Amino acid sequence: MAIFERSRLTVPALPSYNSIRQSVTITGNEQRKGLGLAALSAIAFAAMALLVRILADSGFTPLQIMAWRGGVQAVCSLGACAALKVNPFKVHMGWEKFKWVAVRAVFGVIGHLLYYTALAKLxxxxxxxxxxxxxxxxxxxxxxxxxxTFTKDQRWLMLIALFGIGLVVVPLSPLTLLGIGISKWSICALLGAVSVALAYVSIRIAGPRVHPLVHVVYFSLVAGVGSALLAWIQGESWHMPNNTAAEWTAVLGIGICAFLAQYLMGAGLLLANAGPVVTMRNSNIVMSFILDAVIYHTRPSASSAIGAIIITVCLFKMVQLL
Incomplete structure (x- = not known):
């Protein structure tokens, strides 16, 4: 135990990050604004998830979906930068900040690709x-x-909210997860969760002087170029949208929704603590469930309804704790 504590004290980067964090006082009003932006981000993510499902049913692979998303999102984010006179290629405070912008982009893309890989097998x-x-x-x-701050009450609320998520996405059988063997695809999903978590925290480390659009631009570039390159290396046959308004709308819409979701998420993380913001962002699971019920006429089960209520109550209580 002493060895572990000594090793933590010898990490040189952490004190500077802590001092930056302590120099910025986040008010309760800012926290609530941040959570509101995260809620809007969740709506955009739910719409994006619906479009991903539509494109997957049309024959697009995960890498190709990510590449299309990155390309369209890059156009949107660069256009927004031009309109707001934000230079995404000049990050204030030099390399110390830019490296965390790069970390956010790379690990964000890796996390989602790992998630897509798990979805293909699980x-x-x-x-x-x-x-x-x-x-x-x-x-x-x-x-x-x-x-x-990561209080005991917040930890319990997060765990309970995650249990509610389990009730929503695995109706009637959340405990069956305990019987699943730890396959490499399950590990992919968990590594994706860790990767995305690091991406979210990187936004906080980069700080408020890095405009949220800068994060979106670099994520888009890495997603578009990186995913297209990986698809080419794997020898995938590139799938183009059919000459129909619906499929082109889905291709363009996924990038637009992703742009809005990421911009709002980044802005929210600058105003509120990362844990509550990301938990609020995960309410998009409930929204996706509702969209699935309305569009695909999937009748919700009792456990799914209970899970949605659990998530809503936990999010409300987390806001009260701020």
Whole structure:
């Protein structure tokens, strides 16, 4: 135990990050604004998830979906930068900040690709439950790296909310997760959760002087170029949208929704602590469930309805604790 504590004290980077964190006082009003932006981000993510499902049914691979998303999102984010006169290629405070912008982009893309890989091999419910453990990893990393508050009550509420998520995405059988063997695809989903958590915390480390659009631009570039390159290396046959308005709308819409979701998420993380913001963002699971019921006429089970209520109550209580 002493060895572990001594090794933590010898890490040179952590004190500077903690001092940056302590120099910025976040008010309760800012916290609530941040959570509101995270809620809007959740709506955009739910719409994006619906479009991903539509494109997957049309024959697009995960890498190709990510590449299309990155390309369209890059156009949107660069256009927004031009309109707001934000230079995404000049990050204030030099390399110390830019390296965390790069970390956010790379690990964000890796996390989602790992999630897509798990989705291709596991049932959607299992892969989603494993991937959406990322609020726990986010809160832990933010507490360790930024000294953010992570109280006992918040920990319990997060765990209960995750149980509610399990009820929603794995109706009637959340406890069956305990009987699943730890396959490499399950590990992919969990590693994706950790990767995305690090990406979220990186936004906080980069700080408020890095405009949220800068994060979106670099994520988009890495997603578009990196995913297209990986698809080419793997020898995938590139799938182009059919000459129909619906498919082109889905391709363009996924990038637009992703742009809005990431911009709002980044802005929210600058106003509120990472753990509660990411938990609020995960309410998109409930929204996706509602969209699935309305569009695909999937009748909700009793356990799914209970899970939605649990998540809503936990989010409300977390706001009260701020």
């Amino acid at each position: 049932s959607m419910g299992v892969a989603t439950v494993l991937f959406f453990t990322n609020p726990i990893f986010t809160a832990i990393l933010a507490h360790w790296m930024l000294d953010e």
